[in-house]
Amino acid sequence: MGKLKIKDIIIFDLILVIIGILLLFIYEMYYMSKQAEIVVIPEEYFHVSDVESSDLDIVAKTWVEEYISQYMQKYLNRNKRVVEFNITNITVLDEENKQVSVKFTMKPKVMYSKTFSDWGYMNEEEKIYECEWIMVFESTYKNSGKIWYTTQRMNRAAYELSEYNTSVQAEQDEKYYQFMNQKYYEDLEKECTYKIENGSLYFTYDHSKTWQKIDISGFEDMIDDNTYELDENLYRIGDITYIYYHGKVAVSKDHSKSFQIIECSKINNVMYVYFKDENTGYIISAADFAMGRYAPIVYKTVDGGKKFEEIGIYQSTDWLRRECEIYAFNENLVYIVDPTADGGSSTLMVSTDGFCTFHTVEVPNGTFANELDNESLHFLEIYDTYELPKYQNGKYILIIGQGSDGDYEGGIKAAYESEDGIHWNFIEEFKPTPKPWEG
DSSP: OOHHHHHHHHHHHHHHHHOOOOOOOOHHHHHHHHHHHHOOOTTTEEEOOSOOOHHHHHHHHHHHHHHGGGGGTTTOOOGOOOOEEEEEEEEEETTTTTTTEEEEEEEEETOOOOOGGOOOOTTTTEEEEEEEEEEEEEEEEEEEEEEEEEEEOHHHHHHHHHHHHHHHHHHHHHHHHHHTOOOOOOOOSSSSSEEEEEEEEEEETTTTSSSSEOOOTTTTTTOOOOOOOOOOOGEEEESEEEEEETTTEEEETTTTSEEEEEEEEEEEEEEEEEEEEOOOOEEEEEEETTTOOOOEEOOOOOOOOOOOOOOOHHHOOEEEETTOOOOOETTEEEEEEEEEESSOOEEEEESSSSOOOEEEEEOOOOOSEEEEEOTTTOHHHHHHHHEEEEETTEEEEEEEEETTTGGGGGGGEEEEESSSSOEEEEEEOOOOOOOOGGG
16 A cells, blocks of 8 residues: 555656646746737837827926836846836926936846946946936827927937037038038939838838828738838839738839739748849748858749749858848849858859859959058958949949948948949048938
């Protein structure tokens, strides 16, 4: 009897262990599913509505509270979670320009998390962050009422520096842009582009003078409240306009007045789409993924998607990084920019036979404008990060930068031009024109 009791106890214990493991597995799956449902909207896209007052201190309080509440959601990754939050002071700095200072303390779930590295100063003794955000607000009216956005957030030091520079900035900018506008190879404005507004997609074909709302049957769910941009590899706006979404390509040859829908649902992991017209198109898909790279396969159709033929480029290009950029000027001039993992450099490849084979682009040495301290440095050792070529003023333009680790002459770049997109000539070194939001 004693042996039977011991055996029963062991079996009972094993059953409890198995049940415990199953319960733990179920909880982990539930927890992961809850995490997948969480959306944290970046501050540049975050907005508040239905604010009880237009007073800037109320607007700022509401915006900060609602924004940080995203980081207090129960199932959020612990490295991104805030466990305590308290506003200590709000000061309107400039009523006319809608500048507000908000001071608050915040305690993260995990100290020293990179998520909060630019939020404020860490108080080591209290184990909290002491933050001051100086924000610039703007408002707009939508169907739901008045919406408040923040267009800029900075710390106290950056704010004081910007105030100090205000008096001379306009004159400096005017002289700088007059100089940079002479650089014909810098495309400062796109004739054809898009915008996402109020949950809808709009295209322009005339330098943003007029906008056309895009409604495509079967693409209704493509744009929602959490969509802020399109994948550059999956659309084109121009004489032939097309856009890929969930196994379909919508193609238009009349500036988006009408679209032809091409089915390609049997092609998985679509990474790039190019259509010459409504009949002839190419799709690059990922056959496999490993270590941040994928094995590319090219499919071609000449009958509007009734049949896609695999023509493959795997052997020619090796595996590509997920972050690679691809652009086809036409069937016989296709470029791929494949970056290194750290962003320190990249490789530019070109195909002249309809995506079939690719080879590395070689450009001649340029000439340094200033004498180098280290004369052994090669020109193309400094300029080693390629941008996708573009076509302007009857020539192909190639810009080569210095990558994330480059600091030569403040990060200037080298410009090349070509008549055929294959043979390149050096133009000069130049300082890129800053985007308006880069200061």
